[in-house]
Amino acid sequence: MDFIKLAKEKTNEYLKDLESLVSIESTRDLSTKTDNAPFGENCRKALDTMLGLGQRDGFQTKDIDGYAGVIEYGQQTQTLGILGHLDIVPVGEDWTKDPLTVTVDDGYVFGRGVVDDKGPALAAYYALKIIKEQNIPLKRRVMLITGCDEESGMECMDYYKKHAEIPNIGFVPDADFPVIYGEKGGLHVVLRSTDKTEIRSMHAGSRPNIVIGKADCTMDTITEKQKQEFAYYCKSHGLTGSIEDTTFHIDGVFAHAATPWLGENAALHLLNFVGSSYDDTLAQELYKILKDWQGKPLGIYKQGLYMGFLTMNTGIIDIEDNETKILIDIRYPNDMNAQEIMEQFDLHCKTLNSHVVPQMESDSVPLFVDPQSNLVKELMRVYQKYTNDTFSCAYTLGGGTYARKFENFVSFGPEFPNDEKTTDQFVGSCHQRDEGIKLESLILSIAIYAEAIVSLCS
Secondary structure, three states: OOHHHHHHHOHHHHHHHHHHHHOOOOOOOHHHOEOOEOOOHHHHHHHHHHHHHHHHOOOEEEEEOOOEEEEEEOOOOOEEEEEEEOOOOOOOOOOOOOOOOOEEEOOEEEOOOOOOOHHHHHHHHHHHHHHHHOOOOOOOEEEEEEEOOHHHOOHHHHHHHHHOOOOOEEEEOOEEOOOEEEEOEEEEEEEEEOOOOOEEEEEEOOOOOEEOOEEEEEEOOOOHHHHHHHHHHHHHOOOEEEEEOOEEEEEOEOEEOOOHHHOEOHHHHHHHHHHHHOOOHHHHHHHHHHOOOOOHHHOOOOEEOOOEEOEEEEEEEEEEOOEEEEEEEEEEOOOOOHHHHHHHHHHHHOOOOOOOEEEEEEEEOOEEOOOOOHHHHHHHHHHHHHHOOOOOOOEEEOOOOHHHHOOOEEEOOEEOOOOOOOOOOOOEOOOOOOEEEEHHHHHHHHHHHHHHHHHHOO
């Protein structure tokens, strides 16, 4: 079966359906929560749109109480699951294109969610649609499951596991090719303090899994000397900053928390500046323990055998009237655990002059599937067949996907290793402005996913 030819023939139809999903600003919004919309009306709208595509094309569909939806093909007892998500991170700022419109420009598709994860989830759907239209016999029932809360803690999949059928094996189109057989553990740590600080107000960051790309910090006063020091600080660190009344502003670089080294945390820079310029002990000490994305000052540095470095991202900082709360996103390899990390937080926070109390908010243990398993080997074979890439190997990832919620699941695409950029314009990755991906990559993904479904269901 020539899945590449069949996928290319679906390009215009695919883009039209992708537009219907991208046009919905499906961020978690509990202010519009209802009984059948647990994550808000826009997540519900995205789910209805996805299920509507399945109904339009003759699939069986199930609504799991607004937490997730299932599009099924087949009647068999044994099942293959494909897990995608329809929620997105906040749109953010500084886009050069409409984030809620699918824009095809110079061979690339732009829009919030085209990479993470509406575009890939829809690619998997189109793979299943092609298989159905071609009447290809399968020995497993295929369950395309789309959730609505991946970006904010995966509450949707926790609910799904308690109330719906769990597939036997499967993959998640929400990462990279060739195959991701392991994901670091995900630990959220909250730091609290009531120590006095010169910062009157600071509310930076929207999600723990995003490097803070912009931050404001309001003080009671700013002297001329401090204005000069701020200008020097920004210049010496290669940053853009501004002052309005008694508020400092710094522009950093947004990035995914799994790759914090690609970002520049604006809020941490503000803590560093305020700590020095205002001789603010709390700001100094918070910066001291949080400045390193590998966690060295906290004693949690680790280079795992399979999964590489532990990473740490300060994702949200809230300071108001000497009440400080900081939310930290930590991705740790499978040769350590959350208890070890929390013990180091406790130990190092006790050495501070400030009274900073660490608390574990949540922990998701690492995912690890045997790289020699049939699932991994078969997906590798399919990837190599369609790309002729026999150099790239299966590997592990710092990001967290739905795969960690199920046994015998791995992540599989849609981004290709060593993909060469073919445009002069900026192309953002997950969680960045101008999120984009090659149209050719999305269409090739449809073909790869179709072949993978047939292979795993034969």
